[in-house]
Amino acid sequence: MRQVLGDRKTIAALLAPALITYSAVMLAPMLWSLGYTFFSGSPVRGFTWSGLANFAELFKDPKTKDAIAFTAKYALTITTGQVALGYLLALLYVFYLKRSSTLIRTLTFFPVVLPTVAVSLLFQKLFEIAPATGPVNSALEALGGEAVNWFGSGSNAFWVIAIMDIWRSMGFYAVLLYAGLVDIPEDVIESARLDGAGGWRLARFIVFPMSWPVLISALIFSINGTLKVFDSIYALTGGGPGSQTTPLTLYMYRTAFAYGDYGYGSSIALLLTMLCLVVTVFMFRGTRKDLTA
Amino acid sequence: MTRLPSRPARPPMPPARPPMPPAPFRPPAAGRRARRAGRRLRRAPLALATAVLLVIEVYPLVWLLLGSLKTQSEFMNNPTWALPTDWTNFDNYRQAWESGVSRNLLNSVIAVFPSLALIIVFGVAAGFALEVMVWKGRGTVLLVFLGGIMIPSQMILLPLFSAYFKTHLTGTVWPLILTYTATGLPLTVFMMATYFRSIPKELFEAATIDGASAFRSFRSIAFPMMTNAIFTVGLVQFFFLWNDLLLAMTFTSGAGHDELATVQVGLLSFQGRFGAVQYGPTMAAICVNVLITLALYLFLNQRVMKGMTAGAVKG
Incomplete structure (x- = not known):
């Protein structure tokens, strides 16, 4: 038994294709990218050694600061919106729609699978002001308000991005959290009801604590995704107007491919990776403390 | 790797089950x-x-x-919620199709499906080696794969771009296939390992006693038993790859090879060429793109929902 299921040749043959591809196309480039951070230049212009200059630049560059600030603002807003609305939807499925929720769940999930680029272009048209007035501005005008130039300023554009990304993914978090809520045993809720807990108190003391672990998973999942946002913002605003809606990922892309500085681009990518790592570890530890307390 | 955020390393704690409560109280009928x-x-x-x-x-x-069924003058002169005047006006679709959408669709198919096949075969084999086979260090290797879920694509983009350029792969479809396969592997290996864990070990032990080699067990028992899992994981990866913009843009249009542009890259440049001037064709192009994923989802919605969220909570 040991001999057959521990046969080294078979293990190597089965594991090698995946491990080699993964190492060559992900692990090696990662280390290579770390190497780039000590150089400036690009393959076209050639590289020159610059020591720690890229890291010093990271702390001085006002554009990096703006990009970090935007990434943080985006990640916090979208994570809160996605998970909070997803949770409300999940509560709606479990406690109001109950068994008939399948259709609603299916419908609210479908934006998740739509191509980001298509959704972004659709939202450009939905929020358009000129030459044709889009549905959102038409609705504003019909309600007696004034049409807004949504992509004219950074703060307006941010709201379109937020609305779009929450629209796109709240169904996903709803299904994720729904699975957690369904796992709460019926009898626990029933006995709390008998003890006189209803509505808010039932939610606060029974439902919320019991769905806490899956809520944390959703938060970690969401913050990791939002820190790495690229496609939706690139296609919707292109980082504009100016660079007012440019997250780290997009700034990195511009630095490397538009300004041809691979060294500094890699430094920004490293910063992003560290950010994801730190946030995840931090959330893990923070929540584990809560569970044991 | 914008699309693969990390997930917690352990499953959520199951809630403790308290003793059975008494039967619920029933109020009288009128009340x-x-x-x-x-x-x-x-x-x-x-x-x-x-x-x-x-x-x-x-x-x-x-x-x-x-x-997508409206003419340009309808966009300009009619209110935005007006219905199209001619319901059989497919000119927009014809125009979109002829100006590159068909080419982009073909490119996407050429890039995505070979990658999917490689991801599945490599992923199932690695999952089997890591979960069913018995050897020292398999836990570590699984962790190495898991780490890949955290890495943002930005971290590997520049070295890959140079490497493909130096090996003269730029301008072919290989950069996309290689990168798609590699970025799809971490999640796939991880999910396959999880699925293999749920298959009773006795099954493979019995096969071994009956004289099957490990490779035979893999081919004749594991692979057929995994068809469900393979289908689900393949579906999830399909959506990720089909909807990808960053990698496709970097390795096709970024390299100045527009003839390789995938659906998403093509749509973006289509919008650049036509968007501000011609609404109809742009809407039709977006529509084609949306309808493909939507059709797949309508047929397999429960499957898709389960697969997509399993990637998030499992493990």
């Missing part, structure tokens, strides 16, 4: 009816919220579909 009417009234806001929710989810797509 029950009054209570039911009251409840219906209290729930009216919830019904309204559900209706609003449905409008918010569905209307943008209905508007898109209607828009």
